Amino acid sequence: MVSTSPQSKLGVFTVGMGAVATTLMAGVELVRSGRRPPVGAYTQLGWIEGRDGQRRRVAEALPLARLEDLVFGGIDLVETNAADAARTAAVLSAEDLALVDGFLRGIEAGPGLHDPAYVRTLPSLRVRPEQNKAEQAAAMTAVFRDFFARRSGGRGVVLLTLSTEAWRTPGATHATIEAFRAGLARNDPEISPSQIYAWAAIEAGFPVVNCTPNPVLEAPAIRDLAAERNVAIAGSDLKSGQTLMKTVIAAGLAKRYLGVKGWFSTNILGNRDGFVLHEPQNFRAKEITKGGVLDDIFNRQEQPALYQGMEHQVHINYYPPKGDNKEAWDAIQLFGWLGYDVEIKVNFQCRDSILAAPLVLDLALLADLAAQKGAGGIQSWLGGYFKNPGHRPGEKVSNDLHVQVGVIEEKLRGWL
Numbered sequence: 001m002v003s004t005s006p007q008s009k010l011g012v013f014t015v016g017m018g019a020v021a022t023t024l025m026a027g028v029e030l031v032r033s034g035r036r037p038p039v040g041a042y043t044q045l046g047w048i049e050g051r052d053g054q055r056r057r058v059a060e061a062l063p064l065a066r067l068e069d070l071v072f073g074g075i076d077l078v079e080t081n082a083a084d085a086a087r088t089a090a091v092l093s094a095e096d097l098a099l100v101d102g103f104l105r106g107i108e109a110g111p112g113l114h115d116p117a118y119v120r121t122l123p124s125l126r127v128r129p130e131q132n133k134a135e136q137a138a139a140m141t142a143v144f145r146d147f148f149a150r151r152s153g154g155r156g157v158v159l160l161t162l163s164t165e166a167w168r169t170p171g172a173t174h175a176t177i178e179a180f181r182a183g184l185a186r187n188d189p190e191i192s193p194s195q196i197y198a199w200a201a202i203e204a205g206f207p208v209v210n211c212t213p214n215p216v217l218e219a220p221a222i223r224d225l226a227a228e229r230n231v232a233i234a235g236s237d238l239k240s241g242q243t244l245m246k247t248v249i250a251a252g253l254a255k256r257y258l259g260v261k262g263w264f265s266t267n268i269l270g271n272r273d274g275f276v277l278h279e280p281q282n283f284r285a286k287e288i289t290k291g292g293v294l295d296d297i298f299n300r301q302e303q304p305a306l307y308q309g310m311e312h313q314v315h316i317n318y319y320p321p322k323g324d325n326k327e328a329w330d331a332i333q334l335f336g337w338l339g340y341d342v343e344i345k346v347n348f349q350c351r352d353s354i355l356a357a358p359l360v361l362d363l364a365l366l367a368d369l370a371a372q373k374g375a376g377g378i379q380s381w382l383g384g385y386f387k388n389p390g391h392r393p394g395e396k397v398s399n400d401l402h403v404q405v406g407v408i409e410e411k412l413r414g415w416l
């Protein structure tokens with residue numbers, strides 16, 4: 001049972017205060033005031049079976065932070081507080097935003113680290129003064145330590161909810177802790193703001209969840225630092241909408257041994273995320289996280305007759321009239337018995353951040369639980385929350401949602 005003393009507060013610090021972060025903050029406040037239900041959050045609605053065969057609510061069986069105990073803070077390059085940021089994001093209704101306006105207005109966004117080589121299309125209004133990357137990392141370590149010390153008795157989780165950055169494959173600078181530290185000192189252009197934030201949070205000793213497709217866990221130096229300091233780290237890129245549907249449908253098709261000739265996915269969205277993804281370099285990051293999810297479900301080695309030559313394409317178009325109300329289409333070309341054609345069309349319509357926010361809430365509570373249990377390094381058991389499940393080198397992970405949920409439950413059962 002978690003006590004309600006001030007020491008039991010959990011600080012949630014969002015790096016980037018946009019649609020996902022503010023829908024989380026406003027949502028938590030609406031849920032804990034009893035105005036709205038926590039739909040989509042496993043930690044709030046899920047049940048788990050204990051060793052004694054009894055089923056209990058996840059939130060009662062495990063020492064998860066309570067919604068009442070969450071305190072929020074963050075930084076952003078454009079936004080100054082969560083109330084204005086939530087209005088810009090335009091996910092929630094004016095009525096819901098009015099109910100939580102005072103609460104959101106109290107969550108101020110500090111300035112961030114800007115590198116136009118990684119996010120070119122944003123106006124950078126509120127940038128930290130440090131020019132050197134080692135100084136930026138040190139400054140962010142101090143920001144995290146200070147925030148959690150002041151607001152939550154030193155207990156906290158850092159969520160990377162910033163824009164998708166231009167993709168750069170991690171190289172020599174990211175290979176070891178020493179190389180990365182030297183890279184920070186010489187201001188290596190290969191080091192992105194996301195990587196500096198993650199590094200700084202790990203140095204400060206706080207779990208990091210990468211909700212973006214930005215390559216953070218892919219950097220061996222960051223993975224090694226997290227393992228060395230025994231700090232939990234998880235990612236990457238929330239599996240919230242089209243990719244969630246894809247991995248559910250694909251797993252079902254694979255279990256019926258149907259062949260797949262091709263899977264064409266396209267999206268239109270008009271939020272700031274879509275605006276940034278319009279840049280080909282930034283879209284490349286999404287293409288990588290969205291593109292790999294079918295590979296283990298449709299196993300070409302085991303079933304060449306079913307999947308050899310399968311074409312998988314993913315496209316995203318920025319279309320302002322849609323706002324956060326993303327629309328996705330999938331055209332799936334299958335073949336069945338004797339090779340005869342089968343087709344499936346999926347038209348998925350959602351408010352992107354409505355699906356993302358409960359995942360981020362779960363991740364904040366579960367990353368904090370990992371910290372309580374002394375679990376450091378990459379938390380691959382959380383893979384079901386991500387398009388690109390972060391794992392240790394050589395570790396086998398599945399993209400099949402049913403398998404992934406089983407892995408989460410198994411891990412949590414071990415902590416009952």
Ligand SMILES: NC(=O)c1ccc[n+]([C@@H]2O[C@H](COP(=O)([O-])OP(=O)(O)OC[C@H]3O[C@@H](n4cnc5c(N)ncnc54)[C@H](O)[C@@H]3O)[C@@H](O)[C@H]2O)c1
Pocket residue numbers: 015016017018019020021075076077078079089112113114115119122161162163164165193194211212213237238239240271272273351352353354355356
């Ligand atoms: N919206 C969703 O449902 C969803 C789903 C899956 C993944 N994601 C990913 O989550 C991330 C956030 O998505 P979003 O919809 O909230 O985007 P958003 O554009 O609404 O918010 C991102 C915020 O990050 C800020 N930002 C950009 N660079 C920054 C930096 N260097 N430091 C500090 N702040 C910075 C921007 O000013 C912006 O306010 C994106 O990478 C997106 O691809 C979003």
